[in-house]
Amino acid sequence: MIRRLKYNEIDFKKYTECLENSEQKNWYANKNVLDQLSGNWELLIYGDYEAVMPIPLKKKMGLNFILMPLFCQQLGIFSKEDNREINDQFLKVLQKKSNVFLYSFNQKNNFGEKLEKKKNYIIPISDYVILRRTKYFKGRKSTAKCAQHLFYKEIDLSAEIISFIENNYKGIPKRSDYEKFIKYLEFLNVNGFLKLYGAYLDEKLINLAVIISEENQLSLLALINDESYKNENGPSFLIDKILQNYIHEKTFNFMGSNIRGIEIFFKSFGAELQEYSYLESKILKRIS
Incomplete structure (x- = not known):
């Protein structure tokens, strides 16, 4: 069962424990980093913080949209072990929302359906x-x-x-x-x-x-x-x-970069490609 919590409803002790013990642990999901970069975010949780998914929000055209903050590359789902079935439940909840402008998962999140990828x-x-x-x-x-x-x-x-x-x-x-x-x-x-x-x-x-x-x-x-x-x-x-x-x-x-010249620069030092999935509304992108 996936629940959505507003910021003031989040148990940050449990949230932090989930992040610290997660297989997908990354910089961007830390509370203080998200507070700094987004300032407005909520949380999807599975069970009793067995898996968590931070959701950054930004107001556009008078409405709150799910949008990755500037300088934030990856968020996604965090759990002790990456679980495709649980990830698919989170994805389904996110896809039901018509206000997903852009959301990037992390490189360790796997899904049953094929999603578009970005490069890191x-x-x-x-x-x-x-x-x-x-x-x-x-x-x-x-x-x-x-x-x-x-x-x-x-x-x-x-x-x-x-x-x-x-x-x-x-x-x-x-x-x-x-x-x-x-x-x-x-x-x-x-x-x-x-x-x-x-x-x-x-x-x-x-x-x-x-x-x-x-x-x-x-x-x-x-x-x-x-x-x-x-x-x-x-x-x-x-x-x-x-x-x-x-x-x-x-x-x-x-x-990461999807610009060919920058990609080659990164690869020339022996860097390895690690792709991550994302959702983006082409319609919202065109009218923004």
Whole structure:
């Protein structure tokens, strides 16, 4: 039996316990993260929190729609063991709702029916030397090697870094969305989850990797580049240095892309494809 709970009806102790013990455990479903990114969400539960499915809501055209928040890649169903029959029950409840704008499940959720997929790329914990020798594309090895004149540095969030982001971040066209991004960075920073790595030419910052750092995983939130220095190969240099320092102890999550050129960039470091299912209303997308 699937029940839907409003935010103030959720037992967050049981919710957190379910997440912590789940096979599908991921960053985005944590209460504080969802509170920050969505601010308005409810919950579908199976039994006594044996399985849970957070549902983010956003008001459009005066109505509440189920819509993935900006900077949130995957949610879905969380349970001790992924169960296709239970997942199908959750899916049926979600499909009955005509107000599903976009909802992304997680990569471990399996269903009886075929759903559309999005792509994510991950490098598992590895020996860096073996990874570079056997999994890097030949061209990526060469590009990273040619950028060794750059200087790699871990840096703190500051007014200077925010100015660099504002001047060079191309992925957020709306000012309101950019402001949400900065607030998210501040949230990550205050809670100890933010890592920033820079590539410097002499003393000038030319590339910035924005990373979410969890206990066992690093996730690439953004790779921000000063296009004036495109020929310096800073992005290859930065990712290679991060992998060199951390891939022996943490998985590296590229956070996915369906853009061919970006996909190839991720794959060139030996990243493995991990697809996840999603539901999207084509009608609502056209009229939004």
